[in-house]
Amino acid sequence: MTPRITAAMLVVRVRSLYREPSALFFTFAFPIILVLVFGTIFTRPEHLNFELPVQDNSGSEASAMLLKALTTDNAFTIIPIPPDADPRLYARENKRNLLLVIPKDFQVLHNERALKLDGTASVPVTYVFDPSSTSLGTKLQLLNTIVAAANQRYSGTAAFITLKPVSILASTYRFIEFFVPGIIAMAIMTSSLSSALNMNAELKQKGILRKLAATPITRTDWLVSSILYQLILSVISTVAILLVSYFVFNVRLNIGTWLPLIVVVEVIAFVGIGMTLTPLAREAESASAVSNAVLFPMMFLSGTFFPVEMMPGFLQTFARFLPLYYVNEALRASMIFADCAGTLWSVAILAAFAAVAFVAGTVLTRWGE
Amino acid sequence: MTRSTEHAIIVDHLSKRYGDLLAVDDVSFAVNTGEVFAFLGPNGAGKSTTVEIIETIRRPTSGTVTLLGMNIATNKAEVVRRIGVLPQGFSSFDRITVRETLSFYASVFRSLPDINALMDLTDLRAKANAQFKTLSGGLKQRVGIAAALVNDPDIVFLDEPTTGLDPHARRQVWQVLKGLKARGKTIFLTTHSMEEAEALADTVAIISKGRIVAIGSPARLTEKHTEQMRLTLKPGDAAVLDLVRRMGFSPTRTIDDGIAVSVPAADDVRAILAAIREAGLPPPLGLDVRKPNLEEVYLKLTGEQLAQTGQGGVQ
Ligand SMILES: Nc1ncnc2c1ncn2[C@@H]1O[C@H](COP(=O)(O)OP(=O)(O)OP(=O)(O)O)[C@@H](O)[C@H]1O
Ligand SMILES: [Mg+2]
Numbered sequence: 001m002t003p004r005i006t007a008a009m010l011v012v013r014v015r016s017l018y019r020e021p022s023a024l025f026f027t028f029a030f031p032i033i034l035v036l037v038f039g040t041i042f043t044r045p046e047h048l049n050f051e052l053p054v055q056d057n058s059g060s061e062a063s064a065m066l067l068k069a070l071t072t073d074n075a076f077t078i079i080p081i082p083p084d085a086d087p088r089l090y091a092r093e094n095k096r097n098l099l100l101v102i103p104k105d106f107q108v109l110h111n112e113r114a115l116k117l118d119g120t121a122s123v124p125v126t127y128v129f130d131p132s133s134t135s136l137g138t139k140l141q142l143l144n145t146i147v148a149a150a151n152q153r154y155s156g157t158a159a160f161i162t163l164k165p166v167s168i169l170a171s172t173y174r175f176i177e178f179f180v181p182g183i184i185a186m187a188i189m190t191s192s193l194s195s196a197l198n199m200n201a202e203l204k205q206k207g208i209l210r211k212l213a214a215t216p217i218t219r220t221d222w223l224v225s226s227i228l229y230q231l232i233l234s235v236i237s238t239v240a241i242l243l244v245s246y247f248v249f250n251v252r253l254n255i256g257t258w259l260p261l262i263v264v265v266e267v268i269a270f271v272g273i274g275m276t277l278t279p280l281a282r283e284a285e286s287a288s289a290v291s292n293a294v295l296f297p298m299m300f301l302s303g304t305f306f307p308v309e310m311m312p313g314f315l316q317t318f319a320r321f322l323p324l325y326y327v328n329e330a331l332r333a334s335m336i337f338a339d340c341a342g343t344l345w346s347v348a349i350l351a352a353f354a355a356v357a358f359v360a361g362t363v364l365t366r367w368g369e
Numbered sequence: 370m371t372r373s374t375e376h377a378i379i380v381d382h383l384s385k386r387y388g389d390l391l392a393v394d395d396v397s398f399a400v401n402t403g404e405v406f407a408f409l410g411p412n413g414a415g416k417s418t419t420v421e422i423i424e425t426i427r428r429p430t431s432g433t434v435t436l437l438g439m440n441i442a443t444n445k446a447e448v449v450r451r452i453g454v455l456p457q458g459f460s461s462f463d464r465i466t467v468r469e470t471l472s473f474y475a476s477v478f479r480s481l482p483d484i485n486a487l488m489d490l491t492d493l494r495a496k497a498n499a500q501f502k503t504l505s506g507g508l509k510q511r512v513g514i515a516a517a518l519v520n521d522p523d524i525v526f527l528d529e530p531t532t533g534l535d536p537h538a539r540r541q542v543w544q545v546l547k548g549l550k551a552r553g554k555t556i557f558l559t560t561h562s563m564e565e566a567e568a569l570a571d572t573v574a575i576i577s578k579g580r581i582v583a584i585g586s587p588a589r590l591t592e593k594h595t596e597q598m599r600l601t602l603k604p605g606d607a608a609v610l611d612l613v614r615r616m617g618f619s620p621t622r623t624i625d626d627g628i629a630v631s632v633p634a635a636d637d638v639r640a641i642l643a644a645i646r647e648a649g650l651p652p653p654l655g656l657d658v659r660k661p662n663l664e665e666v667y668l669k670l671t672g673e674q675l676a677q678t679g680q681g682g683v684q
Contacts, residue, residue, distance in 0.1 A: 008472075012469070208460055213426045216446060
């Protein structure tokens with residue numbers, strides 16, 4: 001690999017791109033449109049209702065007081081739910097975006113506090129919520145206000161009732177927050193893989209590859225310049241997706257050192273895979289067919305649009321053989337959950353994919369014959 | 370060593386097979402340093418295949434090629450640096466300008482040519498900032514020729530450099546090639562045009578069906594492979610007919626009452642005209658000497674080949 005050659009290839013490709021407006025559109029605008037469309041679908045406003053299912057495990061005087069406070073001025077309409085129901089399951093099955101659970105020892109703790117046996121006694125009241133609901137915010141605000149007012153009646157500095165949030169989902173994030181890392185991963189994959197394939201087929205079709213084959217350009221020069229080119233596109237695309245998600249849907253994700261690393265590894269992996277597939281895609285048509293054949297299953301089975309956990313078991317197993325799955329896992333682990341160990345594990349597997357794809361790409365790219 | 374300095378390229382028993390098709394069939398020849406060598410042959414004869422094997426773009430099925438003293442199979446990197454290549458139907462990045470294209474290829478070769486001089490040589494200066502896709506076919510071809518020269522190569526390969534060009538553009542390209550030859554470059558050219566081969570080449574190899582059917586200078590080829598010259602005299606005076614017959618030729622009357630006579634050499638034409646003058650006969654008013662040319666050689670040789678393999682005629 002020679003820096004000057006690599007740089008020259010890079011310059012030619014960047015120039016070719018910015019002089020081709022439709023390519024620019026599909027590279028950068030298309031994923032953003034997806035974010036806007038899906039984001040709008042999944043965050044559509046819901047009808048506001050102030051029904052509040054409550055599981056009153058205490059069934060006491062004290063809990064009745066709290067319920068009364070909640071219904072005062074028609075704030076909430078209480079819907080009692082049976083004590084043996086699993087609150088999370090109930091909320092999910094009955095499509096409740098907010099549900100309150102009053103613990104068994106509510107009366108006992110109330111007495112301790114009220115009779116000043118223990119001035120710091122407090123009771124956790126769990127509320128189960130659906131993070132993807134748009135009307136949740138208003139209801140939560142109301143709940144908080146009422147609980148704060150109820151707490152005023154207890155002396156002492158510490159609040160008696162503390163609200164404990166539990167998401168109906170396994171973890172607490174909105175769908176759009178789940179979705180944005182998936183779109184970033186998908187945009188990078190699509191652009192890296194299909195542009196590697198299409199560029200190759202196009203240059204071949206035009207006979208440019210024959211000219212390049214009679215120059216000192218090596219396959220490594222070619223691959224590295226493709227990777228750098230895709231890296232530039234990927235950075236622009238990722239930043240654009242993050243900015244739009246933030247300003248339009250207020251998506252805040254952790255953008256640490258992991259994100260750039262994952263982007264680099266993903267680009268290497270998919271440009272490498274694209275180059276590896278070039279012998280299958282000699283013409284422009286076969287190039288797009290090959291890239292679609294790889295891209296679409298990967299997109300739908302790797303958890304881009306919905307969690308892999310929602311798929312049947314055998315597909316979940318299959319997903320674990322797809323590099324995009326690990327990109328999604330790594331991006332979500334780092335951007336949503338700040339889970340370093342999980343990110344590291346996924347990045348390591350992805351890096352293994354990338355290494356194999358890079359080597360295969362340098363060996364299998366065909367120019368002359 | 371002496372061979373390698375007098376011969377820029379030595380091709381030895383080269384063959385290339387594509388499945389059942391033997392595209393190049395046991396071809397051997399040598400190209401002298403500093404000469405213009407032309408491959409002349411019909412479509413599908415194997416010209417590009419042979420040239421691209423020499424350029425290291427394709428691999429031969431068997432045989433060896435020695436270029437500037439190096440075996441190309443084991444010295445690809447060095448070979449590529451010493452040659453300039455214009456592929457058949459040259460094309461380049463659509464949205465890159467002429468100047469950018471040339472500096473791209475210069476970077477690729479890690480060389481620092483005078484891009485302006487290259488554009489002057491190929492008459493591209495006015496189009497320096499035009500994107501490749503906006504150029505006409507002839508201009509694109511000239512960009513290709515300029516791109517083939519960025520590394521100051523010792524040998525320049527040009528696969529059909531003038532196909533599709535108008536007569537002016539053709540002659541412009543010929544001028545460029547003559548300039549290159551004057552600068553001591555070895556030029557390997559493929560063409561369908563006899564005129565081009567005759568105008569430029571020191572050595573012509575006629576290739577048909579993957580085999581070289583004739584090789585030599587254009588003059589030697591025409592001499593060796595064509596019929597005699599044909600002299601036509603008008604009007605067809607009976608005395609002249611008699612005189613020519615007595616000189617040992619076999620003249621015939623043409624349909625428009627002229628005299629046609631086949632002669633082996635140009636000297637015979639002169640001798641006949643001198644004899645007419647000496648005999649005091651009226652000098653012919655109309656005189657036409659048809660010289661044999663490469664086209665006849667080509668048609669004869671490639672036609673024979675087609676006939677031999679039973680593929681001439683109706684197709
Ligand atoms: N990659 C290939 N695969 C299969 N057959 C090929 C391939 N390249 C060339 N051929 C065949 O080999 C023969 C020689 O082709 P080649 O391109 O060398 O001809 P050419 O003399 O350059 O013709 P033209 O004047 O049309 O350029 C042709 O019959 C062609 O169909
Ligand atoms: Mg050809």
